[in-house]
Amino acid sequence: MTAENFFVREVSADKAYASARNYDAIDRYGATPFIAFKSTHTGRGSRLWEKMYHHFQLRRDDFLAHYHKRSNVESTFSMIKAKFRDHVRSKTPVAMVNEVLCKLICHNICVLIQEAHELGIEVRFQGK
Numbered sequence: 708m709t710a711e712n713f714f715v716r717e718v719s720a721d722k723a724y725a726s727a728r729n730y731d732a733i734d735r736y737g738a739t740p741f742i743a744f745k746s747t748h749t750g751r752g753s754r755l756w757e758k759m760y761h762h763f764q765l766r767r768d769d770f771l772a773h774y775h776k777r778s779n780v781e782s783t784f785s786m787i788k789a790k791f792r793d794h795v796r797s798k799t800p801v802a803m804v805n806e807v808l809c810k811l812i813c814h815n816i817c818v819l820i821q822e823a824h825e826l827g828i829e830v831r832f833q834g835k
Contacts, residue, residue: 716737716738717740718740719776721743722743727753730752740755740759741774744763790813
């Protein structure tokens with residue numbers, strides 16, 4: 708599996724991001740937009756807009772299955788903010804990125820520990 712095939716090329720967003728400009732930007736990067744449609748939206752627009760609008764209207768369950776993947780991300784962000792707060796104390800851009808990455812690693816460790824206890828899984832770490 709190549710790195711290019713590894714990444715899913717989907718963008719899920721709420722109604723606030725439903726604009727032709729955003730659809731075009733997503734399309735330029737070769738991704739598929741799963742953006743919720745406002746009740747005032749019609750199928751008229753760019754070719755991609757029309758395609759996704761009809762996907763939403765005719766295959767709503769499939770569309771929503773892709774769209775609601777963002778719920779997992781939103782839940783994860785909420786958990787991280789609740790446990791590690793929502794601010795970054797570092798001053799330089801590199802340090803800020805590293806701080807956020809550390810929060811993500813800590814979150815993953817916490818989830819692994821919690822699930823190991825809840826599911827009764829014995830965790831064994833192998834040394835070199």
